[in-house]
Amino acid sequence: MSTDVRYGGVPALGARALVLAVGAVQVAAFLVADALGRPTLYVAFAVASAACLGALADRGPFGIVAACLSGALLVALVYPLVTLVTVASPESVLAALARPDVRRTLYLSVYAPLLATLLACVLGVPLALLLRRGFPGRPLVESLVDLPLVVPHSVAGLAVLLAFGEGGAFPTLPVLGAVPGLVLALAFVSAPYAVDGAREGFETVDRDAERAARSLGASRFETFRRVTAPLAVRGVLSGAILSWARAVSEYGAVAVVAYNVSVFYPPAGERVQAMFGSVFVVRELDVNFDAAVAVAVCLLAVCVVVFLAVRALTRDAGRWA
Amino acid sequence: MLRFDVRAAFRDDATTFEVAADLTVRDGETLCLLGPSGSGKTLLLELLAGFHDHDGSIELDGRSLDDAPPEERDLSLVFQNYALFSHLSVRENVAFGATYHEDARDPDALLARLGVADLATRSPETLSGGEKQRVALARALCVRPDAFLLDEPLSALDAPTRERLRDDLVDVLADETAVYVTHDRTTARAVADRVAVLRGGRVAQVGPTEAVFERPATRFVAAFTGATVVESTDLPAGLDAPTGTLAVRPEHVRVGVDTGVPARVTRAVREDAAHRVTLAVGDAELVAYAPTDPPTETTVAVPPGRWHVLPRGGRDADA
Structure with a gap:
């Protein structure tokens, strides 16, 4: 959907053209400031250009102030990530990627969050369905599910260690410095995102559509399979992505439970010691700054690629049934 | 069935x-x-x-x-x-x-x-x-x-x-x-x-x-089906209404007929093909549909048999 926006005396541009133009100007300004070695110039330029766009949109003083503040926030969000990418030279990234411990770290940083997300979804999607249907005590259960969001993550790690570690609920399960422990810790901090995303997905499903399906002859299960699930899949998937991304970025809980992890590494065909990405980055900062930056860039790239891929897949997720 | x-x-x-x-x-x-x-x-x-x-x-x-x-x-x-x-x-x-x-x-x-x-x-x-x-x-x-x-x-x-x-x-x-x-x-x-x-x-x-x-x-x-409810005691004798609590549908109330009793138009609202007219008749209020906007002072009549006497004890909330 493209809407024409008229900016004051500026000729009307299509919305897409406007976005592209603003983006191109920002990239050019960033490159110039970077070449001059004066990053402050770019930050000032970005906020000032936001103010100009606000003024041209002709929404009064509040429009200008809101545009300024929004511009500042966007700069604060995007500028550090762009800087990270520009600081890392391609050579240092390639050099880092050649290191076996870096590759193991990247493997572990994708694999363990995947398992955690799978666990969170297998247990969390049915819960989301129950929460949507409603039951006595639902508010309490909702609070319990969201509890990990407010618990400091190192505390969460300690709690997982005490609950499921040696002498805990699962005596035979390796937790400290092991993949199961790492997955449990990651699932603990990321499950709320999976549950909340799935619940939002289910809540968008029209109850009358489900009733219509039942009256047309579909059993409870068939209605779920043919109506509820296809309509909710977008919410479930976006919850899963958020949950996965949250798990990838986890540091505190991992540092407590699984600083060094013993993991089966397929390329080597054997068990190896590996470190989770965020832990590796923090440790490597003291040892080899370039390697830390390179690993950080790789992690960022993996996250962005997965994020964009799943976003593209969910765009017409409704047709997946 | x-x-x-x-x-x-x-x-x-x-x-x-x-x-x-x-x-x-x-x-x-x-x-x-x-x-x-x-x-x-x-x-x-x-x-x-x-x-x-x-x-x-x-x-x-x-x-x-x-x-x-x-x-x-x-x-x-x-x-x-x-x-x-x-x-x-x-x-x-x-x-x-x-x-x-x-x-x-x-x-x-x-x-x-x-x-x-x-x-x-x-x-x-x-x-x-x-x-x-x-x-x-x-x-x-x-x-x-x-x-x-x-x-x-x-x-x-x-x-x-x-x-x-x-x-x-x-x-x-x-x-x-x-x-x-x-x-x-x-x-x-x-x-x-x-x-x-x-x-x-x-x-x-x-x-x-x-x-x-x-x-x-x-x-x-x-009321819910659109009839007007009046007490017969509030109506002028010329309307020949039966005794009791009466319901009459607006489409049966005739406005501006020679044989009618005097009535005063208190409100007239245009609806698609007709005017929905509220009339003061005696101490009662009747509603009628008229093809044209009637003058303020007019007459009104209800054909015999169009009055419906609500059953006694026809209280609401009884099933």
Whole structure:
């Protein structure tokens, strides 16, 4: 959907053209400031250009102030990530990627969050369905599910260690410095995102559509399979992505439970010691700054690629049934 | 034939709402459940469809539905908000139930019958309200249900679309057994063979449509079906009204006739083809439809036999 926006005396541009133009100007300004070695110039330029766009949109003083503040926030969000990418030279990234411990770290940083997300979804999607249907005590259960969001993550790690570690609920399960422990810790901090995303997905499903399906002859299960699930899949998937991304970025809980992890590494065909990405980055900062930056860039790239891929897949997720 | 004699209680934190109804819908008949918001008509419909627990019995063509889940009741639902499956195309929507019914009708033929054949491959989200409801009707028809349950199917539509679809709906439901929920007396009068007026979860009156509209059993039914209620003692003697509490429909009140008694117009509102006129007659107020905007001082008459004496003890809230 493209809407024409008229900016004051500026000729009307299509919305897409406007976005592209603003983006191109920002990239050019960033490159110039970077070449001059004066990053402050770019930050000032970005906020000032936001103010100009606000003024041209002709929404009064509040429009200008809101545009300024929004511009500042966007700069604060995007500028550090762009800087990270520009600081890392391609050579240092390639050099880092050649290191076996870096590759193991990247493997572990994708694999363990995947398992955690799978666990969170297998247990969390049915819960989301129950929460949507409603039951006595639902508010309490909702609070319990969201509890990990407010618990400091190192505390969460300690709690997982005490609950499921040696002498805990699962005596035979390796937790400290092991993949199961790492997955449990990651699932603990990321499950709320999976549950909340799935619940939002289910809540968008029209109850009358489900009733219509039942009256047309579909059993409870068939209605779920043919109506509820296809309509909710977008919410479930976006919850899963958020949950996965949250798990990838986890540091505190991992540092407590699984600083060094013993993991089966397929390329080597054997068990190896590996470190989770965020832990590796923090440790490597003291040892080899370039390697830390390179690993950080790789992690960022993996996250962005997965994020964009799943976003593209969910765009017409409704047709997946 | 759909027979039900059901009772159910619906509770939320503070209140309990009870629904109780004993009604019969004959084969090929459309029964309207007519009532204001909160009268329990939608709950009753959902209960018939199998979405609520209840006491009593529901029988469809001699078969008890009491323990049947919704999918085994052979009742097709049509909703106010269409409730189409937004992830499926129009044709897939209509054919949804065919998976579960060997004798299902051809979806394309149904779409053609309802005048929306050209929309078959579209997504429901791109349709207008009237088109959506036609698709929803086709979907309900596809499975050859034993009866239809319709919940305000026209209420979300604009007036021209509503009138066109209502006329088509009358044709579609002509030979079908249907329960039709509405709060709109005009729709009820147009589509119903019989009407049950609901109030507070109970049936206030049930009968053939014209009987209910012409001879309401209570003040509430009279008012809700559009009749004017007056006390005979408030009317001038010249009107020859019977004694008691009277109901008279606006369409029977004649304005500006030579034989009438004097009346004063207190309000005249233009409605489509006529003027809806409020008249002060004696100490009473009558409503009439006049073809032209009448002068302030006019006359009014009601033909003999058009007055309906409300039954004594025709109190409201009695069933």
